[in-house]
Amino acid sequence: MAAFGISQAVFQPGMSVKRCPWPRAEDESLVHVPFARQDARHDCHRVNGWHPAPPASVPLAPTAVHPVHRAPLRSHRQTQGSGRPARRRGARSPGGMETWRRRSAAFDCVPQPAAYCPDWMAELPDALPLSRLSIPGTHDSLSLFGGRRLRCQSWGLEAQLAAGIRFLDVRCKLSRGELRVYHLCTFQRASLRGVLRRTLRFLRAHPGEAVLMRIKEELPIFSRPGFAAQLHRCLLEEGQGCLWCQEEMPTLGQVRGKIVVLEALTREVLGIPYEQLSISDAWNVLSLERKWARVRQHLEKAAGGDSTTMYLTFCSGNGLFTCPEEVARIVNPRCYQHLRRRGRQPVRWGVVIMDFPGAGLLRLIVESNGLQANGHSTGVPSTPAAPLQHPRGRGDRRRSRHSSARCLRRCPSGRTPLPAARLCRRTSVPVEQKLVSRSRRAPGSVRVTVV
Numbered sequence: 001m002a003a004f005g006i007s008q009a010v011f012q013p014g015m016s017v018k019r020c021p022w023p024r025a026e027d028e029s030l031v032h033v034p035f036a037r038q039d040a041r042h043d044c045h046r047v048n049g050w051h052p053a054p055p056a057s058v059p060l061a062p063t064a065v066h067p068v069h070r071a072p073l074r075s076h077r078q079t080q081g082s083g084r085p086a087r088r089r090g091a092r093s094p095g096g097m098e099t100w101r102r103r104s105a106a107f108d109c110v111p112q113p114a115a116y117c118p119d120w121m122a123e124l125p126d127a128l129p130l131s132r133l134s135i136p137g138t139h140d141s142l143s144l145f146g147g148r149r150l151r152c153q154s155w156g157l158e159a160q161l162a163a164g165i166r167f168l169d170v171r172c173k174l175s176r177g178e179l180r181v182y183h184l185c186t187f188q189r190a191s192l193r194g195v196l197r198r199t200l201r202f203l204r205a206h207p208g209e210a211v212l213m214r215i216k217e218e219l220p221i222f223s224r225p226g227f228a229a230q231l232h233r234c235l236l237e238e239g240q241g242c243l244w245c246q247e248e249m250p251t252l253g254q255v256r257g258k259i260v261v262l263e264a265l266t267r268e269v270l271g272i273p274y275e276q277l278s279i280s281d282a283w284n285v286l287s288l289e290r291k292w293a294r295v296r297q298h299l300e301k302a303a304g305g306d307s308t309t310m311y312l313t314f315c316s317g318n319g320l321f322t323c324p325e326e327v328a329r330i331v332n333p334r335c336y337q338h339l340r341r342r343g344r345q346p347v348r349w350g351v352v353i354m355d356f357p358g359a360g361l362l363r364l365i366v367e368s369n370g371l372q373a374n375g376h377s378t379g380v381p382s383t384p385a386a387p388l389q390h391p392r393g394r395g396d397r398r399r400s401r402h403s404s405a406r407c408l409r410r411c412p413s414g415r416t417p418l419p420a421a422r423l424c425r426r427t428s429v430p431v432e433q434k435l436v437s438r439s440r441r442a443p444g445s446v447r448v449t450v451v
Contacts, residue, residue: 106332106336106357107332107333109356111154112159113160113162113359114359115359117162117163117366118162118164118209119209121166121208122206122208122256123370124369124370125253126252127252128251130260131307132348132372134366134369135167135350136165136167136354136357136361137168137212137351137354138152139315139324139355140153140355141169142170142181143188146188148325149323150186151324152183157190157199161199161211166212167211167212167213168211171217172216172227173224174227177230178191183218193234196238199211203242210259212262213260215270216274228268231263232270235261242257242258243261244271245270246271272310278310278312279312279314280294280311280314281312283318284318285322288322288327292334292335295334296338299338302350303342310350312351312353313349313351313353315354325356328356329356332355335352336364343367346372349368
């Protein structure tokens, strides 16, 4: 394996490692994550009660089968006398602590996401402009290679879209007559044509969704002539009539099943002009406290700003004494707590762009769309419910089990919606959620499934 490098190895179940050339643009979904993260997916079969479900299109790497050696059972006295400290009840094993360190509600660097929300836009009204949505996105969406200094994501493109990501940051360079995806000088083993094809394949399977895609030339100071012409040709040939390349801000109904292009070209207009949006991208991080202060300030600006303007807040960053993963470990949890404080209020957060986002952070961003679509919280009634009368006519002297103070929902004859399912360690569907019919759900509400 050392003769040709681990990075060129393709893993297939039940087959040995063999050398083969890089796949073509239409086969880029077969490119796996590096070898170190291939082994990592076998360490997270059960994380906090959730079972990450890898997509069927991504084969897992074969693992070696080792014989199981069971140690003989020991009594409490034998354990104390053996010299080894007895493990406390409920303490996590070293492997569990390692998985917990790599995945939380706000941060996740495990190859498979814990969230699964591929159709959250389909339940929103068509008349809602894109500038009024809260959209989760990823910075340098295809930056999977390059080490800790350059790697910004751990999920592939299909995994990001299935988890609910609807903003993609694609950075290309013109190389050998083709637009290839780069992060600085590191080739990310993908091309713009392949990214467009894989994204449109997802939109054909989920026609109610829309994906915002920022297409940028990487390192424009070393720009090559012909980048704009090649980009125009690529969009024209691969778009298939499913691209929004106009300057106006569309509504959600106008772009369902399409890619909304955000471009930053100087002479030609191939989509919504990126520079005309409200953007906070302090990528050069010298102080994590100052970085978070700018992120929080722009989030509040988006929450109370003009509804016709799209706000883009980059929570990502890099620096001389830090890396994207370290920035995400600090900024993502603070962003999660900030959004959680206003989780029951109708808020427009704009496009929140992150590195290594967690399932809980994605849930807060997605669920805020259902709140503002209805104008109030869909999980809790806006007015307090009146106390129900006792079935035997005793009034409210004796509170029964079906009183509003003790029960989260009314009797089946009532119309009070149930509280939204929260991110918890429950592997099965809540009983209350099974009892509610689909017709009783509030219009515009968004459902997020955690697997």
